[in-house]
Amino acid sequence: MSVILRNIQIPLFIKIETGCLQNIRQILDEHHLHFQKPLVLSEEHILALGGNDVVNALGNPATVLMKENSIAAGDRLAKEIREKGNDLIVSVGGGRTLDLGKYAATKAGVNYISIPTSPSNDGICSPVAVLTDDDMTKSLPVNMPIGIFVDTSILTSAPIHNIRAGIGDLISNMSAINDWRLAYHDGKESMDDFAASIAFSAAQLIHETCRGVNINISDEAFLEKLVHGLILSGIAMNIAGNSRPCSGSEHEISHAIDALFPGRSIHGLQVSYGTLLGCFLRKEEDLLVDLVDFFARVELPATHQELGLTDDEMIDVFLKAPETRPERYTILEKLHITDRGAVAKLLNEYNAHIAELQGK
Template sequence: MPLLARTVNTPLAIEVRRGAIAELGALLADRRISAGGDVAIVVGPGQGEKIAELCRPGLGAADVFHIAGGSLESANELGDLLRQRNYDAVVGIGGGRTIDTAKYAAARYGIPMVSVATSLANDGIASPVASLEHHGRKGSYGVHIPIAVVVDLDFVEDGPDRQTLAGIGDAVSNINAVSDWELAHRVRGEPIDGLAVTLARTGAEALINHPGTINDDDFLTTLAEALIMGGLSMAVCGSSRPASGGCHEISHAVDELFPGSASHGAQVGLGALFCTFLREEHGRFAQLAGCLERHGLPRLPADIGLTGEQFLDVLMLAPSTRPDRYTILEHLALDREQARERLADYVGALAKL
């Protein structure tokens, strides 16, 4: 008998609205995640502590742990703290570093994890991946997908605009990641997951075509949903393939050669635009370039403080950052002089838009 369906792990609850955090206790009880509020609340710097106090009335039995997250060491330290009591769930409140730390620690001991995002900087809010530093280098670690995802637009609005703009770059880069995956499927026969592609591309398409700005609730909701769908796409196929292509290879190379140049989202947005140009997808290139320009995101190496020669260094290193991944960068295998010509053409194409 043929297999007629498959089971996909997704969060039990997704809340994207204003005032969502104040009702966190009710949400956990309603979804039978924690009826009595026996949870570990993990907060980082910034708005995390303020939010912990806001949701405490509905989570009276909770323990609050303050962390400086972002590293494998801090995640293991948090995991040791979680062993001291039986918790119904771990509630990570904050930005990407805090949430990734909480995801890893919760997964280590098999505890459900609730993601409460105070910013929309990347798709880590709902993904089965934790990005953590270890011995000075950032690595990606597989974890359980959050059992619930909460985004309160009140706190996103109060956060730095640069974080929200970074989220736009991260979300729209999925367009490029999917195109790179489809290229690998055509050229090398790499298996492709249609559901993962649909989730990743649908969220990115909605964002690219949205006329609003980060000052609009409707746009912020679309951004949050695009990031969440990007995270779910990775859970569906069991890898980061639908959300990470040549765009992320370029960003990884920037991080290695010129750390601190820009946010992850800004770098992958630029990388996605350049890779789209390399694939000669002219209509998509103009569409993506227009989106990045509309939101004030980088389109040229100079926009993230890199010279043309430095960006060529990045392009030469990029394929080695993910040796198992086949993208337009590996497909073309440009040498430095060929890359210099393509970069000049790219700059010229942007000038004509």
């Protein structure tokens, strides 16, 4: 009998250390990676933050500044890459820039390197690009980066709400996995325990790190752990073949907020709230108690009001959420609540319980 194995696409290398951007060429050479015509994708304000270091290290290649992260913009960039013969895209910036770069690289059939300057979500290494299309966000399958460079000294300059968003996106794995397990037990989906284990371990890493007192989430040592966790989340998704290890009802809530009230908040903070709501709906009291304490330590939003949503708007979000991922089965699909009054009552009960747990 032949040996049964499965192939998993992962990056060839990951460098997470201060000052690593100046050594890009050397690290590529060490891995016998030689590119004739790389292209750097970044943003105007990112060039001074680290983008220029990348450009200089690569010998001043062509640079494209991101104006929008739409599917149309990605298609235009892919066309330009093919026409000019670029053989590598290096994205330097936040999640929107990284998503545009990996989508364009996948469309053009070239390699891609991820260089995040903000740890706001798990798009650093995920096989998914979230791009806009006619004011809607779409999650599209893409290739993994061949390599990742993270200069932790640059991450310390990231806005504090972006760091909190990264923590929220990572901790939301706990809710996503429980929704996935629910779907498996209800006979709706198969489950990849290996992918789920990696996603949970990634969330647990940051959860345990934040147990101590006086946590400084802008500290380089903390940010290194956060980025490690976000990268592991991306690898878990690639193993599963979809975003299921890191995306459940909490992400449906976030997608609904984006669809109905774009720009109201940011992804990682939205899924933070959705994580607590999911735990409440699944009646996971022990986890809910634990996470409410965790949220207080790192100042993550626990209610829709903290996201800037009114009660009526949150009812709209709750009703819209299952439509955002119709192929997915979570606690929202299981409960299938469609009456506005019933949703209002449930949300009031949730808020009251959260206030009780917070000691208010």
